[in-house]
Amino acid sequence: MAKIWVFAEVNNGKVDTAALEILTKARELGGEVEAVALGPGSTDAAKELGQYGATTVYASDDEVYADYVAQPAAHALHELVKEHAPELILFATNYDSRDIAGRLSARTGSTLMSNCFDILGTDKARTTIFGGATVVDVALEGTPKIALVRPKSFEPEASGGEANVMPVEVDIPDDLKKAKRVERHEEQASGPKLEEAPIVISGGRGLQDASNFELLDQLAGAIGNAAVGATRAVVDAGWVPYAYQIGQTGTTVKPGVYIAFGISGATQHIVGMKGAKTIIAVNKDEDAPIFQIADLGIVGDALKILPQLIEEIKTRKG
Amino acid sequence: MNIAVCVKHIPDPNLPGELDGQRLKREGVQGTLDPGDEFGVETALQLKQAHEGEVTLVSMGPPQALEGIRRGLSMGADKGVLVSDDSLQGADALITARVLAAAIKRTDFDLVIAGVESTDGYTGTMPSTLAELLGVPQLTFTNAIEATGDALKVHRQTVDGYQVVECSLPALITVTAGVNEPRYASFKGIMAAKKKPVEELSVADLGLSADDVKVAQNIVDISQAEERKAGEVIEDDGSGAAKIADYLKEAKVI
Ligand SMILES: Cc1cc2nc3c(=O)[nH]c(=O)nc-3n(C[C@H](O)[C@H](O)[C@H](O)COP(=O)(O)OP(=O)(O)OC[C@H]3O[C@@H](n4cnc5c(N)ncnc54)[C@H](O)[C@@H]3O)c2cc1C
Ligand SMILES: Nc1ncnc2c1ncn2[C@@H]1O[C@H](COP(=O)(O)O)[C@@H](O)[C@H]1O
Numbered sequence: 001m002a003k004i005w006v007f008a009e010v011n012n013g014k015v016d017t018a019a020l021e022i023l024t025k026a027r028e029l030g031g032e033v034e035a036v037a038l039g040p041g042s043t044d045a046a047k048e049l050g051q052y053g054a055t056t057v058y059a060s061d062d063e064v065y066a067d068y069v070a071q072p073a074a075h076a077l078h079e080l081v082k083e084h085a086p087e088l089i090l091f092a093t094n095y096d097s098r099d100i101a102g103r104l105s106a107r108t109g110s111t112l113m114s115n116c117f118d119i120l121g122t123d124k125a126r127t128t129i130f131g132g133a134t135v136v137d138v139a140l141e142g143t144p145k146i147a148l149v150r151p152k153s154f155e156p157e158a159s160g161g162e163a164n165v166m167p168v169e170v171d172i173p174d175d176l177k178k179a180k181r182v183e184r185h186e187e188q189a190s191g192p193k194l195e196e197a198p199i200v201i202s203g204g205r206g207l208q209d210a211s212n213f214e215l216l217d218q219l220a221g222a223i224g225n226a227a228v229g230a231t232r233a234v235v236d237a238g239w240v241p242y243a244y245q246i247g248q249t250g251t252t253v254k255p256g257v258y259i260a261f262g263i264s265g266a267t268q269h270i271v272g273m274k275g276a277k278t279i280i281a282v283n284k285d286e287d288a289p290i291f292q293i294a295d296l297g298i299v300g301d302a303l304k305i306l307p308q309l310i311e312e313i314k315t316r317k318g
Numbered sequence: 319m320n321i322a323v324c325v326k327h328i329p330d331p332n333l334p335g336e337l338d339g340q341r342l343k344r345e346g347v348q349g350t351l352d353p354g355d356e357f358g359v360e361t362a363l364q365l366k367q368a369h370e371g372e373v374t375l376v377s378m379g380p381p382q383a384l385e386g387i388r389r390g391l392s393m394g395a396d397k398g399v400l401v402s403d404d405s406l407q408g409a410d411a412l413i414t415a416r417v418l419a420a421a422i423k424r425t426d427f428d429l430v431i432a433g434v435e436s437t438d439g440y441t442g443t444m445p446s447t448l449a450e451l452l453g454v455p456q457l458t459f460t461n462a463i464e465a466t467g468d469a470l471k472v473h474r475q476t477v478d479g480y481q482v483v484e485c486s487l488p489a490l491i492t493v494t495a496g497v498n499e500p501r502y503a504s505f506k507g508i509m510a511a512k513k514k515p516v517e518e519l520s521v522a523d524l525g526l527s528a529d530d531v532k533v534a535q536n537i538v539d540i541s542q543a544e545e546r547k548a549g550e551v552i553e554d555d556g557s558g559a560a561k562i563a564d565y566l567k568e569a570k571v572i
Contacts, residue, residue, distance in 0.1 A: 070458075071455060101443060102447040105415075111412055114442060115441070132543055134337075134543060139535070141535075182471075183482035187478055223572060243477055251477075259562070280565055292546075293545075294551070299553045301554070309562055311559075
């Protein structure tokens with residue numbers, strides 16, 4: 001039976017949800033599903049990984065994987081691949097995973113497919129090109145094959161299994177301990193997490209100025225259970241932190257309601273939010289591409305409508 | 319500090335993309351330097367200003383990719399290397415990294431700079447594969463860079479903030495669009511660029527074999543993505559906010 005591996009990121013003791021999504025999908029492919037988790041908390045994480053379908057979890061709690069960027073993990077994975085010969089290795093499109101997968105590809109000579117949103121078999125995956133307009137199925141050759149899967153591509157579903165834990169004991173040579181993380185800054189967002197919020201309120205360059213993002217916070221507060229997101233244009237401009245970014249290079253969201261203020265609707269933004277149930281857009285340009293996918297489009301000034309909407313909601317809620 | 323900057327020439331992102339059989343059409347398509355790579359060129363020029371050395375632009379692509387290199391040269395880079403070869407059509411990220419690694423190894427580099435992801439292919443993995451092939455560490459997703467003569471300290475963007483990462487040179491970094499404001503090429507720069515040296519190489523010149531550049535990814539099926547339909551679009555006549563509130567009520571969020 002073909003062996004399928006899922007590389008699971010474990011951060012602050014928590015298994016990345018995307019790993020659980022990918023495990024769920026991997027089970028369907030009918031191979032032998034195993035997971036690899038490297039860094040503090042990995043041994044404990046094996047339990048959850050088992051519940052989502054990993055029969056074996058190769059785990060190491062060594063700090064070296066958290067302290068140094070990509071090189072130690074790529075090295076350990078390569079050693080494990082040599083020993084266990086998986087057919088397909090699946091990673092989530094997250095920053096650390098992407099770096100590790102890229103390095104592993106060089107070592108194993110594996111072709112690597114990025115941005116997959118479906119895995120069709122151990123040698124075939126699906127992605128989109130032209131900013132999501134065209135779907136392509138790609139056949140992969142060689143062993144192992146490596147694929148990076150976009151988070152939120154699958155619904156995670158536990159199967160209730162139990163994993164056998166295999167401790168990873170790989171020596172990491174000193175010359176792979178080079179890029180050292182010396183500080184970590186994490187912003188704790190208040191309210192629901194962007195990718196989990198049932199309502200997402202999002203702003204783009206049309207809000208004119210960083211200070212106007214405050215209006216989105218106020219609206220989120222008035223509605224309740226809502227998170228605030230943004231386009232890359234305003235993240236790059238430094239108005240809000242990267243955590244807010246929705247789209248191809250940012251978070252994928254699938255809320256019940258998505259409200260876009262001053263967002264043009266570039267394809268790279270749309271791929272991250274078109275899964276929303278209802279899309280509402282406010283843009284002063286009637287030809288803005290966002291209107292082509294919005295259920296309700298308002299041609300108007302976001303800076304005028306926002307304060308009115310906040311008042312309107314407060315009034316209706318009483 | 320000698321710096322190699324990866325620059326990709328891409329089909330104009332403002333034009334609709336086209337397929338040529340199972341591949342992205344590149345020949346005869348209006349092209350441009352990937353806007354994402356201008357940040358890499360700018361980063362290199364700023365580092366050169368502070369630490370001296372030479373900036374070499376490295377590109378793999380069809381012959382017209384020379385235009386992309388010229389553009390970077392007109393911003394102020396010193397020289398270019400273009401690897402162009404019919405056998406590289408449809409190259410995946412691994413092959414691209416092998417080619418660029420071979421080209422960069424011929425230069426005397428302390429630092430390699432690439433974009434976080436290309437605008438047309440956006441695999442986002444080519445740089446880390448390249449770093450591995452060069453045997454150097456990688457600092458990806460940087461939006462602030464501090465360099466001393468032989469080491470780097472960067473801010474690496476993460477999902478919920480940033481990390482400060484340090485490493486010695488040689489190294490590879492990828493830069494985001496938040497890292498700087500790329501300069502415009504001056505008229506003088508454009509004129510000077512025409513005289514700057516660009517070495518053009520084939521796969522054989524790099525000592526790579528046919529196997530090294532054999533494509534292992536092939537499109538086997540193409541279809542149109544499911545599209546969302548546009549709903550109602552109305553002009554705001556003062557009632558826009560109330561209309562949105564109605565929708566929110568219908569969706570049961572208020
Ligand atoms: C490789 C790559 C990856 C990318 N990844 C992402 C990604 O993950 N996420 C992402 O968002 N983008 C991404 N982008 C960028 C994307 O292409 C767009 O540049 C970006 O989404 C545009 O952001 P925007 O809509 O805020 O700005 P603009 O495109 O500048 O749009 C601003 C809009 O505001 C409207 N407007 C102006 N004033 C007002 C007003 N007073 N009231 C109402 N409307 C107003 C304008 O009509 C316009 O439509 C990526 C690009 C590349 C090349
Ligand atoms: N053919 C190429 N020539 C030069 N640089 C490239 C090429 N392909 C990718 N790159 C570099 O690698 C970065 C990431 O590209 P990608 O992996 O295609 O998303 C780009 O921003 C470029 O800096």
